[in-house]
Amino acid sequence: MRGALLAAAGVLLAASAVLAQDPDLARRQAEAAAAIAGRAEEETVLAEGEGRSEVFAYCTVCHNTALIRRSAFTRDRWDELMDWMAEKxxxxPLEGEFRxxxxxxxxxxxGPRQRGPRGGNPFLD
Amino acid sequence: MTQQGGPERSVHELYRDDPERADALAWGRRGVLKGAALAAMGTALGGTIPFARQMPAGLLPAALAQGQGGPQFLEMEGKARLILQGERPLNAETPEHLLDDDVTPADKFFIRNNGSVPEAVADPRTWKITIDGEVNTPIELTLGDLERRFELVTRRLQMECGGNGRSGFSPQAAGNQWGNGAISCAEWTGVRLRDVLRAAGAKDSAKFTGHHGADSHLSAQGPAISRGMRIEKAMDEDTIIAIRMNGAPIPQMHGAPTRLMVPGWPGSLSQKWFTRIELRASPHSGRGMGGTSYRVPVRPIVPGSRNNGADFADLESMPVRCVLTSHAHGARLPTGTRALDLRGQAWAGDLTVSAVHVSVDFGATWQAMTVNPPPNRHAWQRWTGRVALPSDGYFEVWYRATDSNGRMQPHVAANWNPQGYGANPISRAAILVG
Incomplete structure (x- = not known):
């Protein structure tokens, strides 16, 4: 009985040692996050068109293009977001011709697109 | 754009060679971009990739290809294959079918960042938090102090992004286009926030909180986010300063070495890399407070219309929601399958879930599932049940939870707001038999 208890305690100790955070993992995760965040993007990831260079240069100071590419807003909503980003x-602030x-x-x-929240049907190509 | 430096030089090259000068040339400004923002600009334009050389193999996202179409996935050591919502800030959603565990393991915990992930600290025990503001005695405590001086509690607590379900809004609302997967229910160990606030001598004038963390805004100017809540929620027995998740130190991605856990309310209140809480006589004014941020209309507005949110109210207890974890959206089943054994999780902010119903005929008929009680308050609840299928072919599993006040998930996302909070429409998973 006592031996079993000791053995159990040993297992627990071993388990807690395993659970103790690998400080190296914390560092690697922080670095991995920074690496993902810092991954180079090419301007061509955005749709081709007049104004692309300006958009790419200005917007990616703070965030990558995923935030743009996932968006589907009317002109009015985009315009409103320019003020929101400046204020919040x-x-x-963006003004005049550049804005x-x-x-x-x-x-x-x-701009707005017709898609369900989960995109297209998973059984269609 | 007043691009100078010759037409043969692209803005890329300009920034790559000398970002500060390029910035001055391109925008007629100098010294606007500093530190991380400047580096980020260089990075975005192909100049440098921080950590690229130290980066162990296998840490790059799988979907480096910049194709359109399907979702991209995160590949990071210690994390499951989560749906990548964005790289900067880094956000990733847990696919619903990976939320089957009653206690969410670290690898399946969604990632939500407003700014950059801080570097890991060398000695977590020396990490300090401050309690100040409307208190008799402002105090500073190390994590070691916390463990020594206050009772440790362990609870399963559901915590969900305030924008979970946002992709249900039409027209689209601004922000990460979450499905239902910005939700977690891990087992957290820590001390009750109220015990610590009482130790500091919270005054009667303390009506609100303001939370602070170590992560900085992507512009490198100021904090990433700093939100606050009514004092009543701070005094709730389940609101804790967490120091362990699932019996282990909190992972770096999830706020190591300590974070607030404010279960059932928007996850942004559960400050990661937690450093300070101030008690206030008036609502907090940090980044992420006021306007349309984490706020919803009191008087519903026209979907897609312009609104500054001045009349909105803070989103507090999150609305009822359920996930289906037994079958992935797009699952294909063998010919002749005539029954589905379904299971999932359900939760309802500060409330509990009283029922989950499922329909496999587009809502014409609904069948009640079995819903387990939560193991403790603010934990999510397991639901299970079997539904029959009449034939082979295409079906959608519609699943809908009802909270303890009798409010069920609506057919479509209700109460549209510009930043898309509080969407909890009935969910639909497509399956194909045969």
Missing amino acids: HGMN QAIVDYLATHY
């Missing part, structure tokens, strides 16, 4: 996220070029590009290439 410290973006340099128009950016919003035009986004509205033209990332």
Whole structure:
């Protein structure tokens, strides 16, 4: 009985040693996150069109293009987001022709689309 | 854009060679971009890739290809194959069928970041948190102090992104297009926040909290996010300062070495890399508070319309929702399959789930499933049940939970708001028999 208890305690100790965080894993995860966040993107990941260079250069200062590519907004909503980013996220306010070029590009290439929340049907190509 | 430096030089090259100068040339500004933002600009344009050389093989996302179409997936040591919502900030959703565990393991825990992931700390025991504001005695505690001075509690707590379900909104709302997978129910160990607040001598004037963490905004200017809540939620017995997840130190991606756990309310309140909580007489004003952030209309607005959110109210207890974990969306089953043994999880913010119903005929008829009680308050609940199928062919499993107040998931996402909070429509998983 006592031997069994000791053995059990040994197993528990071993288990807790396994559970103790591998400090190296924490470091590797932080570095992996930074690596993913810092992964180079090419401008061509965005739809071709007038204003693409400006959009790519200006927007990717703070976030990568996934945020653009997943979006499907009307011109008015895109325009509203420019103010929101300036007010809430410290973006340099966009004004005048430059703002128009950016919003035009986004509205033209990332406008509303008809898709269900899960995209197309999984059984169709 | 006033691009200078000759037409033969692209903006890429300009930034790659000298980002600071390029920034000055391109935008007529100097010193706007600093530190990480400057590096990020260089990085985005192909200049440098931080950590590229130290990066062990296998840490790159699987879907390096920049193709359109299907979802991309995260590949990271210690994490399952999560759906990549975005790289910067890094966000990844757990596919519903990976949420089958009653206690969410670290690898299947969704990733939500507003800013950058801080570097790992060398000695977690020396990590300090501060309690100040409307208290008699502002205090500073190390993690060691926390464990020594306060009672440790262990609870299974569901925690969900405030934007979970956002992809259900039409027209599209801004933000990560989460399905139902920004949800977790891990087993957390920590100390009750209320015990710590009482130790600091919370004053009667303390009506709200403000939370602070170590992650910085992607622009490198200020904190990534800093939200707060009503004091009543801070005093709830299930609101804890967590120091362990599933019996192990909290993983780096999930807020090591300590984070708040505010179960049932938007996950942004569960501050990761937690450093400070202030008690306040007025609502907190940090990044992520006010306007349309984590707020929903009190008087419903026209979907897609412009609104600054001034009349909105903070989203607090999350709405009822369930996931189907036994069958993946798009599962194909053998010819002749005539019954489905279904299972999943259900939860309802501060409430409990009283029922889960399933339909395999597009909502014409519904069948009640069995719902287990939660193992403790604020834990999600297992549901199971069997449904019959009349034939081979294409079916959709529709699944719908009802909370303890009798409110069920609506047929479509309700109460549209610009940033897309609180969407909990009935979910549909497609299956093909034969």
